[in-house]
Amino acid sequence: MSTPPIPGLAELRRRTSAKWTTYPDDVLPLFVAEMDFPLAPAVAEAMIAQVAASDVGYCGGPGRVGHTFSGFADRRWGWPVDPADVRLTTDVSVVIVETLRVAIEPGDPVIITPPVYPPFFELIPEAGGRVCEVPLLAGDDGWSLDLPGIERELQAGARAVLLCHPHNPLGLVHPSADLATLAELVAAHGAVVISDEIHAPLVHPHARFTPFLAVSETARNVGIAAHSASKGFNLAGAKCALMVAASERTRAMLDRQPEEVGFRTSILGRAAAEAAFESGDDWLDATLRTIVGNLDLLERRLPDLGGVTWRRPDASYLAWLDFRGTGLGDDPAAAVLDRGRVALHSGPAFGTQGVGFARLNVGCAPELLNVALDAISDVVNSA
The missing domain is CATH 3.40.640.10 (Type I PLP-dependent aspartate aminotransferase-like (Major domain))
Structure with a gap:
């Protein structure tokens, strides 16, 4: 996946956690519930x-x-x-x-x-x-x-x-x-x-x-x-x-x-x-501000994701996206990974009620999220 420069991405790709080693380097991993932010100093x-x-x-x-x-x-x-x-x-x-x-x-x-x-x-x-x-x-x-x-x-x-x-x-x-x-x-x-x-x-x-x-x-x-x-x-x-x-x-x-x-x-x-x-309270409060800002970004970008809807969460850095109006099938995360090189969490893994859904992790830099949303938009709008 060819992307514009994303601050810190090269450093993130040196991590050895599951988030950064499950997929090849051309995939932006927004699936598993790990954040990208540095640890709280304390x-x-x-x-x-x-x-x-x-x-x-x-x-x-x-x-x-x-x-x-x-x-x-x-x-x-x-x-x-x-x-x-x-x-x-x-x-x-x-x-x-x-x-x-x-x-x-x-x-x-x-x-x-x-x-x-x-x-x-x-x-x-x-x-x-x-x-x-x-x-x-x-x-x-x-x-x-x-x-x-x-x-x-x-x-x-x-x-x-x-x-x-x-x-x-x-x-x-x-x-x-x-x-x-x-x-x-x-x-x-x-x-x-x-x-x-x-x-x-x-x-x-x-x-x-x-x-x-x-x-x-x-x-x-x-x-x-x-x-x-x-x-x-x-x-x-x-x-x-x-x-x-x-x-x-x-x-x-x-x-x-x-x-x-x-x-x-x-x-x-x-x-x-x-x-x-x-x-850790000060670090946590700052992290929550970043998460809320990223959810605001996602909300502004939703019209670009033709047919994708959501209900805004009240907790965490996870967004449950409804792709049922996009034509991407029962497991839209598979199509987004294959054609957009963005890894989301497969909706059907959460039960039959997840058919047609995917989970997106916004615990990342807004620049990375924007690039991922561009890729998802391309996949959805070419379906």
């Missing part, structure tokens, strides 16, 4: 200091993460977290699998709400459960949880709800009233909610995020939250995630997990998380 310094001290052995406990996350949660969301309720493991996918293993019996149905993060379809069977789909409702005002549908599946025997909040790929921040109702439905059937809140640090300034465990006493009794600095601070490979329980019932569930679940946490990831939650 985070980089903490990791460098860990290495300089040759302190890269086994992670012997949660360190100060519980305390720094508690301060972050209070500042950002007004959520009081007891540091003692924070436990660590490698990543949010492990939080989900290992929590399901102690929360359900083999073969139990676990509810998900597609279109949703593709690994959800695999993590549930890995934990011994069975995927139970209750798709989100798409109305004139946006998406929402199908609470009656969730209730029906709970009545039919579902034992857990795997919630995505904020929701990937939609950037949907679930209203607290819906979460409170969900908690009551789950409690009435003796089930549990695992709330994947990995994108919570990336809620946009105009939106209000209420953590599931902050919704109500019932939510605290039935819920376990999964958090991480990995998305907000671009640390996906650092391997440190948080499990938060706030009731005797859910603490007891986590107590049943093998000791190895926590022992496998990366000590470098722990250092990064401590620093991010304690000293």
Whole structure:
């Protein structure tokens, strides 16, 4: 793909992460959920200091993460977290699998709400459960949880709800009233909610995020939250995630997990998380301003992408694009990659509700985004 100069692109292509090694150098990679921005200085310094001290052995406990996350949660969301309720493991996918293993019996149905993060379809069977789909409702005002549908599946025997909040790929921040109702439905059937809140640090300034465990006493009794600095601070490979329980019932569930679940946490990831939650606010706010600016750019450019529509997200750097009016078929990302040399995330991977859609990552320089949008425009308008 011949492109005008993009600041920093040559340096980015020297990275060895999946984002920059999955495709050839003629492809602009806007698919996987990694940002291109430099690390927060405090985070980089903490990791460098860990290495300089040759302190890269086994992670012997949660360190100060519980305390720094508690301060972050209070500042950002007004959520009081007891540091003692924070436990660590490698990543949010492990939080989900290992929590399901102690929360359900083999073969139990676990509810998900597609279109949703593709690994959800695999993590549930890995934990011994069975995927139970209750798709989100798409109305004139946006998406929402199908609470009656969730209730029906709970009545039919579902034992857990795997919630995505904020929701990937939609950037949907679930209203607290819906979460409170969900908690009551789950409690009435003796089930549990695992709330994947990995994108919570990336809620946009105009939106209000209420953590599931902050919704109500019932939510605290039935819920376990999964958090991480990995998305907000671009640390996906650092391997440190948080499990938060706030009731005797859910603490007891986590107590049943093998000791190895926590022992496998990366000590470098722990250092990064401590620093991010304690000293990363200014960097995060600046990053959010860039993300919002890129979404503004995308919104201005949409008329160029003949037939592509969207609903603007309230969180994260991911845009869920509807290509169904373009003639690019069920998997438009394939056509955009083949003919435009831009890698988007395939919509059908998020469930059958993703047919005709693709996910675009705007966590990049605006110059790069503009070039990618030019290429997508050429593909769509020549279809």
